[in-house]
Amino acid sequence: MTHHSNPAEVTEDADIHSVAIIGAGSIGIAWSIVFACAGINVRIFELDDARRASALDAAESLLLEMHEAGLFTESTAGILARMSVWEELADAVDGVGYVQECIVEDVEVKRVLFGRLDELTPPHVVLASSTSAIPSSKFASHLEGRARCLVVHPANPPYFLRVAEIVPADFTSSRAVDIAAALLTRVDISPVLLNTEIEGFALNRLQGALLREAYCLVRDGVVSAVDVDTLVREGLGRRWSVIGPFTTSELNTRGGLRKHSEVLGSVYARFGLERGQDNPWTNETIDTVANAIENHLPYPRWEENVRERDHAMIQVASLLRGFDNPLKPRGPV
Numbered sequence: 001m002t003h004h005s006n007p008a009e010v011t012e013d014a015d016i017h018s019v020a021i022i023g024a025g026s027i028g029i030a031w032s033i034v035f036a037c038a039g040i041n042v043r044i045f046e047l048d049d050a051r052r053a054s055a056l057d058a059a060e061s062l063l064l065e066m067h068e069a070g071l072f073t074e075s076t077a078g079i080l081a082r083m084s085v086w087e088e089l090a091d092a093v094d095g096v097g098y099v100q101e102c103i104v105e106d107v108e109v110k111r112v113l114f115g116r117l118d119e120l121t122p123p124h125v126v127l128a129s130s131t132s133a134i135p136s137s138k139f140a141s142h143l144e145g146r147a148r149c150l151v152v153h154p155a156n157p158p159y160f161l162r163v164a165e166i167v168p169a170d171f172t173s174s175r176a177v178d179i180a181a182a183l184l185t186r187v188d189i190s191p192v193l194l195n196t197e198i199e200g201f202a203l204n205r206l207q208g209a210l211l212r213e214a215y216c217l218v219r220d221g222v223v224s225a226v227d228v229d230t231l232v233r234e235g236l237g238r239r240w241s242v243i244g245p246f247t248t249s250e251l252n253t254r255g256g257l258r259k260h261s262e263v264l265g266s267v268y269a270r271f272g273l274e275r276g277q278d279n280p281w282t283n284e285t286i287d288t289v290a291n292a293i294e295n296h297l298p299y300p301r302w303e304e305n306v307r308e309r310d311h312a313m314i315q316v317a318s319l320l321r322g323f324d325n326p327l328k329p330r331g332p333v
């Protein structure tokens with residue numbers, strides 16, 4: 001099945017005026033904020049009494065801080081008025097066009113919940129899971145309405161990290177993918193569509209690669225754990241807020257990404273071998289990546305793109321100048 005969308009057909013999400021959020025933990029509250037800030041009504045279901053009672057307070061304290069930081073101009077009360085909390089699942093999903101599940105990361109519990117959602121909602125409603133790693137084929141394949149089930153994996157928290165992975169199963173319809181993608185775009189979250197179900201999806205695979213190396217560096221006494229965090233927070237993280245790793249290779253080397261891989265490909269392959277991973281960059285993959293990155297950059301000339309990179313980085317540096325990160329280590333470590 002192909003999941004490629006035809007943007008011309010993606011209009012149905014405009015009919016979605018309300019969504020249901022199942023589970024009012026960290027991710028459920030964060031998704032609620034994203035949808036409510038974008039003008040969508042949010043109906044929250046939570047099993048736990050105490051969580052249910054505190055859900056709107058939790059959302060309010062985040063919203064107040066976001067408002068103070070100038071992230072939206074509408075009153076916090078106006079946004080909160082679009083959120084409601086329900087004791088019964090059937091009430092929470094009543095009339096919604098989209099469901100975002102945010103419950104415990106347990107395949108059996110998700111299987112039971114998706115069974116109930118399939119019974120309680122009409123077939124046009126898209127049922128999305130926030131799961132960090134479990135493909136929907138593991139908890140939705142038995143359902144009559146499985147074609148509308150998929151994973152929409154947020155980065156935590158989605159009101160700050162504005163990207164989500166859409167991971168369809170073999171049985172997911174392209175309509176469900178299109179609706180999820182259009183809805184995410186509407187709430188200012190960049191949708192990234194995975195072509196294949198893979199455990200951990202792509203974002204956590206990337207994070208996993210970095211964590212594997214970070215643990216090795218600490219284990220071998222090369223750098224301290226705190227210094228690993230500093231290298232990423234002040235170094236890679238800042239860069240990555242402007243450009244990704246492929247564009248970095250393209251713009252850090254005169255001659256671009258192809259030259260970068262020619263010069264450094266064998267060095268990086270040795271890093272991998274040292275860690276027991278034999279995955280050298282093949283010419284075919286380098287070609288695929290280089291073509292995509294070259295086509296994506298705004299200018300044909302390397303120098304012009306470098307100038308834009310510098311411009312973007314200086315703007316971010318300026319934005320961060322007054323930022324006093326409360327989590328930055330103070331004093332000697």
Ligand SMILES: NC(=O)c1ccc[n+]([C@@H]2O[C@H](COP(=O)([O-])OP(=O)(O)OC[C@H]3O[C@@H](n4cnc5c(N)ncnc54)[C@H](O)[C@@H]3O)[C@@H](O)[C@H]2O)c1
Nearest residue numbers: 023024025026027046047048102103104105130131132156
């Ligand atoms: N925390 C993260 O960094 C992160 C990032 C991306 C995705 N996720 C995924 O999002 C989901 C939620 O994670 P979280 O960090 O918010 O967990 P959490 O423990 O903070 O919240 C889960 C909430 O779901 C409730 N719940 C459990 N079973 C329920 C049910 N059957 N019906 C209704 N409510 C139920 C719990 O009472 C709890 O309030 C998980 O699948 C997780 O893997 C988490």
